[in-house]
Amino acid sequence: MQKIKPLDHLILILGAAILIVPVLMAFASSTHSAAEIHMNGLYLAPGSEGVATYHKVLTQRGGFTGEVTGARMLLNSLILGVGFAVGKIVLSMMAAYALVYFRFRLATPIFWAIFTTLLLPLEVRIMPSYQVMSQLHLLNTYTGLIVPLLASATGTFYFRQFFKSVPDELLEAARIDGAGPVRFFIDILVPLSRTMMAAIFIIMFVYGWNQYLWPMLMTTDEGFFTLMRGIKTILQVWVGSQIPDYNEAFALAVLAMLPPLLVVLVFQRMFIKGLTESDK
Amino acid sequence: MAGITFQGVGKTYAGNVNAVREVTLEVADGEFIVLVGPSGCGKSTLLRMVAGLEEITTGQISIDGRVVNRLDPADRDIAMVFQNYALYPHMSVRENMAYGLRNRRTPRDEIARRVDDAARMLELGPYLDRKPRALSGGQRQRVAMGRAIVRQPAAFLFDEPLSNLDAKLRVAMRGEIRRLQRRLGTTALYVTHDQLEAMTLADRLVVLNGGRVEQIGAPLELYHHPATTFVAGFIGAPAMNLLDARIEGGRVMLAGHDLGPARGPEGAVTLGIRAEDMHPAETGLPMAVDYVEELGSGRIVHGAIDGQPVALALAPGAALPAHLALHIAPEALHLFDTTSGKRLPDALPRPARTGVPA
Ligand SMILES: Nc1ncnc2c1ncn2[C@@H]1O[C@H](COP(=O)(O)OP(=O)(O)O)[C@@H](O)[C@H]1O
Ligand SMILES: [Mg+2]
Numbered sequence: 001m002q003k004i005k006p007l008d009h010l011i012l013i014l015g016a017a018i019l020i021v022p023v024l025m026a027f028a029s030s031t032h033s034a035a036e037i038h039m040n041g042l043y044l045a046p047g048s049e050g051v052a053t054y055h056k057v058l059t060q061r062g063g064f065t066g067e068v069t070g071a072r073m074l075l076n077s078l079i080l081g082v083g084f085a086v087g088k089i090v091l092s093m094m095a096a097y098a099l100v101y102f103r104f105r106l107a108t109p110i111f112w113a114i115f116t117t118l119l120l121p122l123e124v125r126i127m128p129s130y131q132v133m134s135q136l137h138l139l140n141t142y143t144g145l146i147v148p149l150l151a152s153a154t155g156t157f158y159f160r161q162f163f164k165s166v167p168d169e170l171l172e173a174a175r176i177d178g179a180g181p182v183r184f185f186i187d188i189l190v191p192l193s194r195t196m197m198a199a200i201f202i203i204m205f206v207y208g209w210n211q212y213l214w215p216m217l218m219t220t221d222e223g224f225f226t227l228m229r230g231i232k233t234i235l236q237v238w239v240g241s242q243i244p245d246y247n248e249a250f251a252l253a254v255l256a257m258l259p260p261l262l263v264v265l266v267f268q269r270m271f272i273k274g275l276t277e278s279d280k
Numbered sequence: 281m282a283g284i285t286f287q288g289v290g291k292t293y294a295g296n297v298n299a300v301r302e303v304t305l306e307v308a309d310g311e312f313i314v315l316v317g318p319s320g321c322g323k324s325t326l327l328r329m330v331a332g333l334e335e336i337t338t339g340q341i342s343i344d345g346r347v348v349n350r351l352d353p354a355d356r357d358i359a360m361v362f363q364n365y366a367l368y369p370h371m372s373v374r375e376n377m378a379y380g381l382r383n384r385r386t387p388r389d390e391i392a393r394r395v396d397d398a399a400r401m402l403e404l405g406p407y408l409d410r411k412p413r414a415l416s417g418g419q420r421q422r423v424a425m426g427r428a429i430v431r432q433p434a435a436f437l438f439d440e441p442l443s444n445l446d447a448k449l450r451v452a453m454r455g456e457i458r459r460l461q462r463r464l465g466t467t468a469l470y471v472t473h474d475q476l477e478a479m480t481l482a483d484r485l486v487v488l489n490g491g492r493v494e495q496i497g498a499p500l501e502l503y504h505h506p507a508t509t510f511v512a513g514f515i516g517a518p519a520m521n522l523l524d525a526r527i528e529g530g531r532v533m534l535a536g537h538d539l540g541p542a543r544g545p546e547g548a549v550t551l552g553i554r555a556e557d558m559h560p561a562e563t564g565l566p567m568a569v570d571y572v573e574e575l576g577s578g579r580i581v582h583g584a585i586d587g588q589p590v591a592l593a594l595a596p597g598a599a600l601p602a603h604l605a606l607h608i609a610p611e612a613l614h615l616f617d618t619t620s621g622k623r624l625p626d627a628l629p630r631p632a633r634t635g636v637p638a
Contacts, residue, residue: 169366172333177380177427178354187379191370 023257030054030250037246049247057251068222070230070252077209077226078259083146084208085201092155092200093193097185099156100163101171111160118153122214130217140221149214155200162196163189198271205263209256227256282344282357282434282467283309284330289339291325291491299325300491303339310465312458316478317488318514323471326488327437330469331360344434354383359428360437363444365420367412367427373399374408377426391430398426401460418449425460435467442477454480475515479503487511509621512552512614518580518591520614525551532613535586537565540610544624552614555580555593560600561607567592569604 021044028043031050037043057070098104099111129148138144166189174184190197212228219225225233234249284307291300300322307313315323328334330341332353340347348356359380367376374395381391399405402422412420421441428436438457442450458481461468472478478485479499487494487502487510495507499515506512512520525534527549532539534551542549558565565585573580581592581600592606615624 167364167366169362169364170368172331172353173360173362173366173368173427174379175333176331176353176358176360178383179379183383188368188370 023254026250027254030247030254032247034243034245034247038243053247053251054255057248057255068225068230070227070255072223073225073227073230073252074255074259076224077228077256079142080145080211080215080226081205081209081259081263083142084149084211085204087146087150088152088155088204089197089200091150092152093159093190093197095156096159096163097189099160101181101184111156114153114156118157122149126213126217133218140219140224142224145215145218145224146208149208149211152204155204158196158200159193162193166192195271198267202264202267202271206260209260227252231256283307283311284435284467284469285340285342285345286326287340287342289326289329289341290337291322291329291334292337298491300329303493305486305493305496307467307469310467312461312468312470312481312483313486314470314472314478314482314484315486315488316472316475316482316514317494319473321488322491323473323488324439325491327360327439327469327471330356330435331358331437332356357434358437359431359433359435360439361421361424361428361441363440365412365424365444367420367423369412372409372411373404373415373423373426376412376423377430380427380431394430394432395426398429401429402426417445418453421445421453422456425457429460429464433466435469436461438468438470440472441470442472443474450477457481476517479515485515487514489514505623506552506614507623509550509552509616512616516554518555518593520552520554521590522616523551523553523585523588523590524618525549527615532610532615535565539565539608539613542613542615544615548618549624550616550618550621552616553590553608553612555591557612558590558592558606558608560594560598561605564605564607567604567606569600572600 025042025044028046029037030053032043032047033049036047058074059069059071061069095114099107133139133144133148136144138147170188171184174188179187210228211226212232215224215226216229231249231252234252235244235246284305286303286305286307289300289303290298292298303326305313315326317323325334329336330343330348332348332351332355336349340349342348343356343358368379371379377395377398378391381394386394395408399408402425404419404422404426407415407419407423412423415423421444424441441457442453445453454477457470470478470481472481482499484496484498485502486496489510495502495511497505502511502515506515506520509522513522523534525532525539525548527533527542527544527546529546530541530543532542532549532551539551567581567583567585567590569581569583571582573582576596578596579594579598579600581594581604583590583592583604585606592604594600616622617624
């Protein structure tokens with residue numbers, strides 16, 4: 001055992017505090033009323049309005065049309081996050097499989113073409129993507145929200161690197177054992193990739209969950225609103241003498257934090273287990 | 281169970297690398313054939329062509345009388361054991377062995393029976409539900425063999441299966457492979473670069489050099505009648521001594537000493553002598569001693585005759601005189617053509633001999 005050094009601990013505690021205090025503040029403030037927050041600023045101690053606020057943001061119909069509830073937005077965000085993560089994993093695994101295991105002439109140039117799109121952020125191609133979706137009449141649909149963003153250079157790249165590290169003999173043994181391309185993929189590669197899939201799921205879920213610009217363009221129907229837009233809408237009501245519902249915005253923000261937290265916790269365990277189990 | 285026939289088999293890799301050239305070989309049913317040669321001589325390539333993992337560039341390979349050139353590995357009725365075992369890391373030992381049978385839609389109870397049989401034969405019973413990473417190298421090797429056995433193939437293909445094991449385990453596994461193959465009577469092709477492993481396992485050896493077959497024969501046949509200087513220098517530990525000598529007046533002459541009669545053409549010749557065929561004597565070829573390797577069961581004396589390096593095998597108790605002179609029986613001499621390296625066939629009258637390889 002190493003000697004416990006007080007200074008090290010102080011630094012760690014400080015670091016943890018810097019990360020945790022804002023979260024705590026958001027949570028504590030969400031349990032006070034909007035007026036209190038407006039007058040006294042942010043709180044670090046919980047107040048008494050918590051249950052009411054959370055009940056309200058989850059169930060009360062809001063938005064311009066008064067149709068969308070917090071629960072609905074939560075569901076939309078979940079659909080987006082999970083749809084992104086699962087879709088991206090499926091697509092990029094299949095793309096990487098083709099690139100690594102099938103000998104076709106242009107595999108390398110195609111890979112590099114995919115790879116260079118890594119450098120282009122979504123915002124660069126957002127207008128053409130929007131136009132395509134609009135012409136396909138896919139605005140205001142989950143398909144339109146999810147499908148255009150599924151092609152993933154990052155995922156393809158990671159899976160390609162991973163597949164390349166799988167020993168050739170495994171493929172050869174499987175071929176002798178009578179496994180065709182589909183069997184090999186499902187029986188050998190997919191189980192071996194579990195760690196990789198967990199890691200990419202975390203990244204992509206959070207990525208999908210935090211999308212703001214794309215859903216805003218793609219959907220005008222408030223039934224498709226996500227949490228990120230909901231928070232924004234709450235803070236946008238500076239009309240007359242009305243105070244924005246800070247407490248509700250905070251409550252939504254806290255709610256918005258929970259699912260990614262859960263995903264990280266669950267998949268991280270799988271991820272670490274995968275890392276320690278593999279003997280490479 | 282079946283024989284394997286190679287007819288003028290050749291392999292050219294991209295970039296015009298001729299890895300294997302013109303291999304013709306008839307493997308009998310149940311025979312244990314070892315392909316041996318230095319690293320890069322094309323052993324693996326030849327084996328992988330049988331397995332269907334490499335295309336056959338020229339020639340034909342048949343298994344059990346059926347040409348397999350265009351068949352998928354799975355349809356060739358062979359099983360292969362790889363150097364790094366190639367076990368599926370996420371499957372238990374049982375699943376590893378069953379996987380090939382499952383893909384062939386073998387009935388469940390038949391799979392269970394075969395896996396249990398193989399596990400008993402290989403003493404893997406207690407490990408059936410473990411994952412490969414929880415096994416030692418030797419156990420993994422056994423699982424790889426089990427995977428081959430349960431398939432009951434026409435032939436086993438081994439590609440340096442013991443190279444990743446420590447020396448002691450290697451000797452034990454060597455015996456086990458040989459016993460298993462005998463018991464199952466399955467034709468086996470075994471690749472190794474280790475001549476000792478080759479000698480101890482093979483019914484017949486195929487010595488490869490630069491993609492070509494140098495010689496095919498039983499281990500002792502190769503030991504006592506190497507067809508080329510390459511085989512002479514590759515088989516046996518220590519390898520056969522190869523010395524520049526001359527044939528003059530129908531006699532083999534080395535460093536001015538007459539070693540015996542020769543019927544070959546006059547002039548330069550390569551003389552081969554096994555280390556154990558030279559014996560210290562009162563008079564004879566003088567040998568300068570460099571250093572001695574003690575093996576316990578004997579000693580190897582390294583030195584030079586006529587400035588050419590030589591190894592001499594001595595019995596454990598034998599004294600090492602200060603001035604070493606060697607007697608060599610005339611029938612222990614091997615003569616090779618100096619330029620082609622080929623054995624001069626009738627250079628010496630040779631009585632039939634038997635012996636144990638070193
Ligand atoms: N996939 C390949 N592409 C090109 N050359 C290869 C390939 N595989 C092997 N070779 C070459 O073929 C020769 C024989 O290789 P190999 O059969 O693996 O030798 P060994 O198993 O006897 O060590 C070597 O010179 C090697 O470099
Ligand atoms: Mg090899």
